[in-house]
Amino acid sequence: MSASDALESALPGLSEAVAAVEAELDRALSFGADGPERLVAAMRYMSLAPGKRLRPLLVVWSCEALGGSVQRALPAAAAVELIHAYSLIHDDLPCMDDDVLRRGLPTCHVAFDEATAVLAGDALQARAFEWVARRMHPESAALQCLRILATAAGAERLVGGQADDLAAEADDFPVERRRVEWLERIHLRKTGALFRASLQMGAVAAEASDEDLARMDAFGRVLGLAFQVKDDLLDCESSPEDLGKKTQKDAGRGKLTYPALLGVEASRERLAELHREADEALAPLGPAADPLRTLMRFVVERKR
Amino acid sequence: MSASDALESALPGLSEAVAAVEAELDRALSFGADGPERLVAAMRYMSLAPGKRLRPLLVVWSCEALGGSVQRALPAAAAVELIHAYSLIHDDLPCMDDDVLRRGLPTCHVAFDEATAVLAGDALQARAFEWVARRMHPESAALQCLRILATAAGAERLVGGQADDLAAEADDFPVERRRVEWLERIHLRKTGALFRASLQMGAVAAEASDEDLARMDAFGRVLGLAFQVKDDLLDCESSPEDLGKKTQKDAGRGKLTYPALLGVEASRERLAELHREADEALAPLGPAADPLRTLMRFVVERKR
Numbered sequence: 329m330s331a332s333d334a335l336e337s338a339l340p341g342l343s344e345a346v347a348a349v350e351a352e353l354d355r356a357l358s359f360g361a362d363g364p365e366r367l368v369a370a371m372r373y374m375s376l377a378p379g380k381r382l383r384p385l386l387v388v389w390s391c392e393a394l395g396g397s398v399q400r401a402l403p404a405a406a407a408v409e410l411i412h413a414y415s416l417i418h419d420d421l422p423c424m425d426d427d428v429l430r431r432g433l434p435t436c437h438v439a440f441d442e443a444t445a446v447l448a449g450d451a452l453q454a455r456a457f458e459w460v461a462r463r464m465h466p467e468s469a470a471l472q473c474l475r476i477l478a479t480a481a482g483a484e485r486l487v488g489g490q491a492d493d494l495a496a497e498a499d500d501f502p503v504e505r506r507r508v509e510w511l512e513r514i515h516l517r518k519t520g521a522l523f524r525a526s527l528q529m530g531a532v533a534a535e536a537s538d539e540d541l542a543r544m545d546a547f548g549r550v551l552g553l554a555f556q557v558k559d560d561l562l563d564c565e566s567s568p569e570d571l572g573k574k575t576q577k578d579a580g581r582g583k584l585t586y587p588a589l590l591g592v593e594a595s596r597e598r599l600a601e602l603h604r605e606a607d608e609a610l611a612p613l614g615p616a617a618d619p620l621r622t623l624m625r626f627v628v629e630r631k632r
Numbered sequence: 633m634s635a636s637d638a639l640e641s642a643l644p645g646l647s648e649a650v651a652a653v654e655a656e657l658d659r660a661l662s663f664g665a666d667g668p669e670r671l672v673a674a675m676r677y678m679s680l681a682p683g684k685r686l687r688p689l690l691v692v693w694s695c696e697a698l699g700g701s702v703q704r705a706l707p708a709a710a711a712v713e714l715i716h717a718y719s720l721i722h723d724d725l726p727c728m729d730d731d732v733l734r735r736g737l738p739t740c741h742v743a744f745d746e747a748t749a750v751l752a753g754d755a756l757q758a759r760a761f762e763w764v765a766r767r768m769h770p771e772s773a774a775l776q777c778l779r780i781l782a783t784a785a786g787a788e789r790l791v792g793g794q795a796d797d798l799a800a801e802a803d804d805f806p807v808e809r810r811r812v813e814w815l816e817r818i819h820l821r822k823t824g825a826l827f828r829a830s831l832q833m834g835a836v837a838a839e840a841s842d843e844d845l846a847r848m849d850a851f852g853r854v855l856g857l858a859f860q861v862k863d864d865l866l867d868c869e870s871s872p873e874d875l876g877k878k879t880q881k882d883a884g885r886g887k888l889t890y891p892a893l894l895g896v897e898a899s900r901e902r903l904a905e906l907h908r909e910a911d912e913a914l915a916p917l918g919p920a921a922d923p924l925r926t927l928m929r930f931v932v933e934r935k936r
Contacts, residue, residue, distance in 0.1 A: 362788035362821070367795040371787065418754060423746035442727035446750065447795050450722060451787035453754065457761045458782035467775050471765055474778060478762035483675065483755035484666035491671040491751050517666070 335626040339619055342385075348398055349384040350376070352406040356459045370440045370448035371455075375413040377431050382623070383408045383526045386551075389619040390530025390544050403463035404473050404529040407456040408522055411481050414452035415522075417445050419490060453481065464533070473529045480525035489518025496584045511584050512553060519559075520552025527551075540613075547609040547620065554602040555627050557595055560585040562632065564592070603628050639930040643923055646689075652702055653688040654680070656710040660763045674744045674752035675759075679717040681735050686927070687712045687830045690855075693923040694834025694848050707767035708777050708833040711760040712826055715785050718756035719826075721749050723794060757785065768837070777833045784829035793822025800888045815888050816857060823863075824856025831855075844917075851913040851924065858906040859931050861899055864889040866936065868896065907932050 336342050357372045384405035391401035420427040420435040421442065428438050437445035457474060464470035480486060492514045495501060527544035536544075564587050586595040606624045610617040640646050661676045688709035695705035724731040724739040725746065732742050741749035761778060768774035784790060796818045799805060831848035840848075868891050890899040910928045914921040 359787055362792060364787070364792050364795040364799065366799070367787055367792060414754075418750055421747075421750060423750060443725075443798055444795070446722055446725060446727060447791050447798075450718075450753070450757065450785075451791040453757050454782050454786035454791065457778060458786055461775055461778040461782055467771060471771050471775050471778075474761060474765040474775075478758050478765055481754075482758035482762055483663055483668070483671055487751050487755040487758065488666060488668050488671060491668040491748070494747055494751075495668065495670070 335622065338622045338625075341619075345385060345388050345398065346381050348402060349381050349388065349405050349409070352402040353384075353409055356406045356410060356455060366440065366444060367447055367451060370417075370436055370444045371413075371452050373433075373439060374417050374430070374436050374448070375410060375452065377433055379409075379431055381409065382555075382627070383412050383522050385623065386523060386526035386548070386620070387530040387533070389617075389623065390527045391533040392530075393613055393617040393620060394531055394534035394536040394540050394544075395616075396530070396534025396536075400465075401530055401533040403460050403470075404477070404533055405526075407460045407473075407477060408526050408529065410452045410456035410459070411477065411486070412522055414449040414456070415481075415486060415490070417449040417452070421445060424490075424494065456481075469532050469535065472532045476525050476528050476532065480521040485517045485521035489514050489516075489521065493518055493584075508586070508589050511586065511589060514584070515553055515556040516549065519556045520549055523552040523555065524548035543609060543612065547606055547624075550602045550605045550609065551624055551627065554599055554606070554624065557586045557599045557602065558627060558630065560587055561592065561595055561599070562630075599628055639926060642926045642929075645923075649689060649692050649702065650685050652706060653685050653692065653709050653713070656706040657688075657713055660710045660714060660759060670744065670748060671751055671755060674721075674740055674748045675717075675756050677737075677743060678721050678734070678740050678752070679714060679756065681737055683713075683735055685713065686859075686931070687716050687826050689927065690827060690830035690852070690924070691834040691837070693921075693927065694831045695837040696834075697917055697921040697924060698835055698838035698840040698844050698848075699920075700834070700838025700840075704769075705834055705837040707764050707774075708781070708837055709830075711764045711777075711781060712830050712833065714756045714760035714763070715781065715790070716826055718753040718760070719785075719790060719794070721753040721756070725749060728794075728798065760785075773836050773839065776836045780829050780832050780836065784825040789821045789825035793818050793820075793825065797822055797888075812890070812893050815890065815893060818888070819857055819860040820853065823860045824853055827856040827859065828852035847913060847916065851910055851928075854906045854909045854913065855928055855931065858903055858910070858928065861890045861903045861906065862931060862934065864891055865896065865899055865903070866934075903932055 353375060357368070357375055359368050387405040387408060388398050388401045392398065416430060417436040419425050420430055421437055427435050429435065433439070435445075436448060440448070457478065460470055460473050460477065464473060482488070483491075496510070496514065524545050525548075527548040528541055531541040531544045563585070586598065590598065603624060607621065610620055657679060661672070661679055663672050691709040691712060692702050692705045696702065720734060721740040723729050724734055725741055731739050733739065737743070739749075740752060744752070761782065764774055764777050764781065768777060786792070787795075800814070800818065828849050829852075831852040832845055835845040835848045867889070890902065894902065907928060911925065914924055
C-alpha cells in the first residue's frame with residue numbers, strides 16, 4: 329500500500345477535501361479574455377498538476393479542527409497552493425535550481441519557455457493575494473490572512489529561505505555555517521513558512537483564539553522541518569522513477585542536507601523526534617485534530 | 633530648464649511629497665536579521681534608485697485632490713512603487729527584455745546575479761501586499777486597495793501586458809495584430825494598470841465616492857497611454873546619454889511602437905489628444921486636481 333493510499337484509507341474524507349480544493353483552484357485560475365492564453369496555460373500547468381495539496385489540506389483541516397467549515401477555508405487554501413506553485417516554478421528556473429522534472433512532468437520553463445515561467449510565477453503570486461482579498465469573509469479575517477500569507481511569502485520567510493539556500497551552495501559559504509542550526513534556519517523559512525501560514529490561516533478562518541492560533545503555528549513549525557528531513561532522506565534513498573524527479577542531486581553539488589550533516593540514521597531519529605513534538609502540540613485539541621495527526625504520519629512515512 | 637525642474641517650480645510641494653514617499657519606501661524596505669543581506673540589498677538597489685516616483689505621487693495627489701491627507705495615502709503609495717520596481721527587475725532579465733542599463737544604473741541581475749534578481753522581484757511583490765495589509769487604515773480601505781493592487785499586478789493587467797508584449801515581438805506574431813488597437817491593449821495593461829491602480833487607491837484612501845473613483849480611473853487610463861506614447865517617442869528621438877538607458881532598441885528588434893505604427897508626427901498628435909482627454913476627465917475636480925494636471929503635462933513634455 330502506498331503512503332497516499334494509506335492516507336486515503338485513514339481519512340475517508342480526504343478525496344472530498346482534495347476535490348473541493350482543486351475546484352477552488354480551478355476557479356482561481358479561470359480568467360476572461362484579458363488573460364493571455366499561453367500565460368494562463370502556464371499558470372494552470374504547474375498549479376493543477378497532480379500534487380499532494382498538503383498546504384491547502386492544512387488550511388482546511390486546521391479550520392475544521394478549530395470548529396470552522398471547509399467553505400470558509402477554501403479561498404486561503406487555494407491561495408497558499410498558488411504561492412507554492414509560483415515558488416516551484418521560479419525555484420526550477422535555470423538561474424536557480426535548474427530542474428527539468430517536477431511532479432513527474434517537465435518543469436514550467438521546459439514545457440513553455442523561461443520568460444513565460446517567470447511571468448506565470450509572478451501572476452500566480454498576485455492571484456493568490458487577489459483571491460483572498462476578493463473571496464474570503466469576513467473582511468477582518470481576509471485582512472489577517474493577507475498579512476499572514478504576504479509575510480510568509482516574503483524576504484524574511486519563503487524567498488529569504490530560498491536566498492539562504494542558494495548562498496549555502498556557493499563555494500565561499502563559511503564552513504562554520506555548515507551545521508544543523510543553519511540548515512533548520514533555512515528550512516523553517518523555506519518549507520516551514522507556508523506550512524505555518526496554512527495552519528494559521530485555517531485558525532483565522534475558524535475565528536479561533538490567539539492560543540489556538542499559536543498552537544497551530546507550533547505544529548506547523550515541526551511539520552515543516554519533518555517534511556524537509558524526509559525530503560532529504562528520500563533524495564538520497566530513492567530512484568528517479570520512485571520520486572518523479574531527479575535524485576542524488578543534493579549530494580552531487582554538496583548541498584546542505586540532514587543526511588549530509590547528521591548521517592542517515594541520525595536524520596531518521598530527528599524525524600521521529602519531530603513526530604513526537606507534533607503529537608504534543610496537537611494533544612489539547614482532541615479527536616478534531618486527527619486529520620492533522622494522520623497528515624503528519626503521512627509526511628513522515630511517504631515514499632515520494 | 634529640464635522637465636523635472638519645470639515640474640518642481642510648478643509644484644512647490646513636490647520635493648516634500650517625494651521625500652515623504654521615499655521615507656515610506658525606506659521603512660517598507662527595512663528588514664530585521666531574518667532578511668538575507670544580499671537579497672535585501674538587491675530589493676533596495678532598484679526600489680530606492682533615483683526615479684520619478686510617478687506612481688506613488690499619483691496615489692498621494694489623487695488622495696489630496698479628493699480631500700484626503702498624504703499620510704493616509706503613503707502605505708499604498710509605497711506599495712505601488714514596490715510592484716513597479718519588481719516588474720522592472722523581472723522585465724530586465726536576460727530571458728525577457730535583456731536590458732543591462734536602467735535609470736542610468738546597471739540592471740539588478742547585472743549588479744547582483746540572475747537568481748538574486750528573480751528573488752528580489754518576488755520578495756518586492758510580497759512586501760507590497762504585506763505593507764498595505766499591515767499599514768493602511770481603516771481595514772475596509774486596506775482590503776479595497778489590496779483588491780485593486782493585486783488585480784492590477786496580475787495576469788489580466790500588468791503581467792498579462794508584459795506577456796502580450798513579448799508575444800508581439802515573436803516572429804510568428806499575426807500581421808493583422810500589428811495595429812494601434814493591439815498596441816493600446818498591451819499598454820493599457822502594461823503601463824496603464826499601475827497608473828490606474830494608483831489613482832484608484834488614492835481615491836480609496838480619501839474615502840471618495842464611486843463617481844470620483846471612476847473619474848480617477850478614467851484619468852489614469854489616458855495618463856498611462858500618454859506615458860507610453862511618450863516613451864516610444866523618446867526611444868526613437870533621444871541618445872543613450874539623454875535617456876540613461878539604451879535607445880533605438882525598439883526599432884532594432886521590430887517592436888510594436890506608436891512611431892513604428894503611426895509615424896512620429898501622428899504619434900505626437902495622439903499624445904496631444906490624450907492630453908486634452910486628461911484635462912476633460914479632471915475638469916470637475918477644480919484646482920484641487922492641479923498637481924495631477926501638472927503631472928500630466930510633465931509626462932507629455934519630459935525629456936527622459
